Amino acid sequence: MNSTAILEVRDLVIRYRARGLFAPRSRPAVNGASFTLAERETLGIVGESGSGKTSLLRAILRLIPVESGSVRLEGQDWLALKGDTLRLTRQRIGVVAQNPYLSLSPRLTIAEILSEPLLAQGERGGPAMRKKIAALLSDCGLPADFMERRARELSGGQAQRVAIARALALEPKLMILDEPTSALDVSVQAQILNLLADLKESRGLSMLFVTHNLKVVAHLSDSLLVMRRGDIVEFGATEQVVREPRHDYTRELLSFGLIGARE
Amino acid sequence: MPLLEVRNLSVTIPTPEGDVHAVRAINLEIEKGEIHGVIGESGCGKTMTGMTLLGLAPKGARIVADSLHFDGEDLSKNAERLRGRRIGLISQDPAAALNPVLSIARQMDDVLRAHRNMSRQARRAEASSLLAATGLPDPQRVLKSYPHQLSGGMQQRVVIAQALATGADFLIADEPTTALDVSVGAQVLALLRKLVSDRGLTVLMITHDMDVIAEACDRVTVLYAGLSVEVGPVGEILQQPGHPYTQALLAALPDAAPHGARLAAIEGSIPPPRSGIEGCAFAPRCPKAMPVCARQVPPKRLAEAHRWLCHLPASAP
Numbered sequence: 001m002n003s004t005a006i007l008e009v010r011d012l013v014i015r016y017r018a019r020g021l022f023a024p025r026s027r028p029a030v031n032g033a034s035f036t037l038a039e040r041e042t043l044g045i046v047g048e049s050g051s052g053k054t055s056l057l058r059a060i061l062r063l064i065p066v067e068s069g070s071v072r073l074e075g076q077d078w079l080a081l082k083g084d085t086l087r088l089t090r091q092r093i094g095v096v097a098q099n100p101y102l103s104l105s106p107r108l109t110i111a112e113i114l115s116e117p118l119l120a121q122g123e124r125g126g127p128a129m130r131k132k133i134a135a136l137l138s139d140c141g142l143p144a145d146f147m148e149r150r151a152r153e154l155s156g157g158q159a160q161r162v163a164i165a166r167a168l169a170l171e172p173k174l175m176i177l178d179e180p181t182s183a184l185d186v187s188v189q190a191q192i193l194n195l196l197a198d199l200k201e202s203r204g205l206s207m208l209f210v211t212h213n214l215k216v217v218a219h220l221s222d223s224l225l226v227m228r229r230g231d232i233v234e235f236g237a238t239e240q241v242v243r244e245p246r247h248d249y250t251r252e253l254l255s256f257g258l259i260g261a262r263e
Numbered sequence: 264m265p266l267l268e269v270r271n272l273s274v275t276i277p278t279p280e281g282d283v284h285a286v287r288a289i290n291l292e293i294e295k296g297e298i299h300g301v302i303g304e305s306g307c308g309k310t311m312t313g314m315t316l317l318g319l320a321p322k323g324a325r326i327v328a329d330s331l332h333f334d335g336e337d338l339s340k341n342a343e344r345l346r347g348r349r350i351g352l353i354s355q356d357p358a359a360a361l362n363p364v365l366s367i368a369r370q371m372d373d374v375l376r377a378h379r380n381m382s383r384q385a386r387r388a389e390a391s392s393l394l395a396a397t398g399l400p401d402p403q404r405v406l407k408s409y410p411h412q413l414s415g416g417m418q419q420r421v422v423i424a425q426a427l428a429t430g431a432d433f434l435i436a437d438e439p440t441t442a443l444d445v446s447v448g449a450q451v452l453a454l455l456r457k458l459v460s461d462r463g464l465t466v467l468m469i470t471h472d473m474d475v476i477a478e479a480c481d482r483v484t485v486l487y488a489g490l491s492v493e494v495g496p497v498g499e500i501l502q503q504p505g506h507p508y509t510q511a512l513l514a515a516l517p518d519a520a521p522h523g524a525r526l527a528a529i530e531g532s533i534p535p536p537r538s539g540i541e542g543c544a545f546a547p548r549c550p551k552a553m554p555v556c557a558r559q560v561p562p563k564r565l566a567e568a569h570r571w572l573c574h575l576p577a578s579a580p
C-alpha cells in the first residue's frame with residue numbers, strides 16, 4: 001500500500017473479563033491483531049462467528065477497553081484520547097450495523113433520524129439542515145420525499161440506505177460497516193455494494209467492512225483480513241489472498257457455492 | 264410419479280386491509296431422493312409454500328390447487344397427519360426449534376416416544392445413533408446437554424436428528440443455514456446430502472442464497488412474487504438461465520462481476536402482495552420487457568431439461 005495510513009493497529013489484545021472473582025482469565029477475543037488501513041481504501045474483515053470481528057470494531061470505536069497494543073487514527077494515538085476530545089473525534093468514524101431495522105428507531109421520521117447526529121454536534125435545525133439532509137439522502141439514492149417517511153415503512157434496502165446516510169451525516173473519513181448486507185436479498189445487496197463503491201469514490205472514504213461472506217467483501221475490498229478464534233490468519237491485498245489463500249479456512253470460504261458451479 | 268406434486272397452488276390470506284396473495288401460482292415436482300431448491304427474494308412465498316405443505320398455513324388462509332399430492336396422498340386433506348410421520352421441518356432458527364429448558368436426551372426421547380413404537384432401551388440407543396448420523400462427534404455428551412450449551416451448527420444437527428427420529432423421509436428445510444457461518448453452513452449442507460444418499464431422504468431446500476443452491480441442490484425452482492417462473496437441473500439453471508429474472512439474480516452476485524466492477528443490481532422491487540398481477544409479474548423490472556409482457560401471461564419455454572415462463576422465445580440470447 002503506497003498511500004498514507006488512516007488507521008494503524010499494532011498488537012491489539014482484547015479480553016473480556018471472566019465472570020466471577022476467581023474465574024480463570026478468559027482467552028482473548030482478539031489476540032494480537034496488527035494491520036493497516038490505507039486512506040481511501042477498503043479493508044474486508046472475514047471470519048466465523050465469535051472469531052473477534054465485532055470485538056475488533058468495538059475496540060476501534062473505543063466502546064470496549066483494550067488490554068494492550070496501540071491504535072493510531074490519522075497518526076494520532078487514538079487510545080490516549082479522553083472525554084470530549086474522544087467524543088468529538090469519534091464522530092470522524094461513521095458506523096453502519098447489520099440489521100437496518102434494529103439500528104433505526106421505527107417511529108422517527110427519516111428527517112429526524114438524520115438530524116440527530118447534526119443536532120448532537122451543535123448544529124441548528126432549520127432550512128439549511130433540511131437541505132443538507134436532502135443532499136445526504138440523494139447521495140444515498142433516495143428521493144427527498146423520504147424525509148417525512150418513518151423507518152418502519154421502509155424496505156430493507158431503503159432502511160440500509162438511510163443508515164448509511166446517517167453514518168455519513170458528520171462527514172467521516174472512516175466508515176465501519178458490520179455485516180451491512182447480510183440481512184438483504186442479493187438484488188438489494190448489489191445495490192448497496194454499488195452505493196458503497198460510489199461513496200468511497202466521491203467522498204474519498206476509507207472503510208472497514210466486516211462480513212461472513214468472503215465473496216461479497218472480496219468484490220469491493222482492496223485488502224482482506226481473515227480472522228479465526230481471535231487470530232488474524234490472513235492479511236494481504238485482496239487479489240493476492242483470493243489467488244493464493246494461505247489458510248485452509250480461507251480456501252473453504254472461497255470455494256463455497258457458485259464459483260465453479262457444478263456440472 | 265414424483266414424490267411431491269404441486270400444481271397451480273395459490274394461498275390467499277384475508278386481512279383487514281385486503282387479501283394477501285402469499286402464493287399465486289406455484290408448481291413443484293420433486294422426485295424421490297433429490298434435493299430440490301426453491302429460491303427467490305424475500306416475500307416471494309417460499310416459507311408460505313413450505314408451511315402449506317406441512318399443513319401449517321395460517322388459519323383462514325384459502326388454499327387452492329389443481330393438485331397437491333405427496334406420495335399419492337392428498338395433502339389438502341392429510342397434511343397434518345403426514346407432518347411428523349413422513350414430512351419434517353428444519354427451520355432457520357435451530358435455537359427456537361428446541362426447548363431451552365429440556366435436555367437434548369429428553370427432547371429426542373419425546374419425539375421417539377410420540378412417533379415410534381420402541382422400548383425405552385431401544386429409544387436411548389436410537390437417539391444416540393441418530394445424533395451420530397448427523398455427524399455430532401460425542402452423542403453421549405450432546406444428549407446430556409441443554410440447547411444453550413451447543414453451538415448453532417450443533418443445534419441444527421440436533422434438529423435434523425429430531426426430524427429423522429419422527430421417521431420422516433421428506434424434509435422441508437427453510438433457510439437451514441442462514442443463521443450459521445458459511446463454513447458451518449457448508450457442513451450442514453454436506454450432512455443433508457449424505458443423509459439423502461445414505462437414507463434415501465428427499466429434501467425441499469428453501470433459500471434466498473444462490474450459493475446454497477449451487478452447493479447442495481440437484482434441481483431448483485425459481486419463485487418470483489408467488490409464482491414459479493423457472494425450474495430445472497441446477498447446473499443448467501446456473502449456466503444457462505432461461506428466465507430474465509433468474510438471469511438478473513445470477514448477474515447481481517458479486518462473483519458475476521470482475522473485482523471492483525459495478526454489480527448488475529435489479530432496480531425496483533417485487534409487486535406488493537396485495538396487488539393483482541397482469542401479464543408477466545417481472546415486467547416492471549425486466550430489462551427485456553416488451554409491450555406484450557404487461558398484458559399477457561407469458562407462455563412456457565423449454566431448453567434441454569429446464570422450463571420457464573417468458574414471452575421471449577427460448578433461442579433469444
Ligand SMILES: Nc1ncnc2c1ncn2[C@@H]1O[C@H](COP(=O)(O)OP(=O)(O)OP(=O)(O)O)[C@@H](O)[C@H]1O
Pocket residue numbers: 016017029047048049050051052053054055056
Ligand atoms: N460482552 C462480551 N462479554 C464477554 N465475551 C464476549 C462479549 N462479546 C463478545 N465476547 C466473546 O468474544 C469473542 C469474539 O466475539 P465477537 O462478537 O467479536 O465475534 P464476531 O467475529 O463479531 O462474531 P459474529 O460473526 O457472530 O458477529 C467470542 O468468543 C465472544 O463470545
Ligand SMILES: Nc1ncnc2c1ncn2[C@@H]1O[C@H](COP(=O)(O)OP(=O)(O)O)[C@@H](O)[C@H]1O
Pocket residue numbers: 276278283284285286303304305306307308309310311312321536
Ligand atoms: N400470516 C400472514 N398474514 C398475512 N400475510 C402474510 C402472512 N405470512 C406471510 N405473509 C405475506 O405473504 C408473502 C409471502 O411470504 P413468505 O412465504 O414468508 O415469503 P418468503 O419466505 O419467500 O420470504 C409476503 O408478502 C408476506 O408478507
Ligand code: SF4
Pocket residue numbers: 506507508543544545546547549550551552553556561572573574575
Ligand atoms: S415475459 Fe417479458 S417481462 Fe416477463 S421476463 Fe419475459 S421478457 Fe421479461
Ligand SMILES: [Mg+2]
Pocket residue numbers: 053054055
Ligand atoms: Mg459480530
Ligand SMILES: [Mg+2]
Pocket residue numbers: 309310
Ligand atoms: Mg421465509
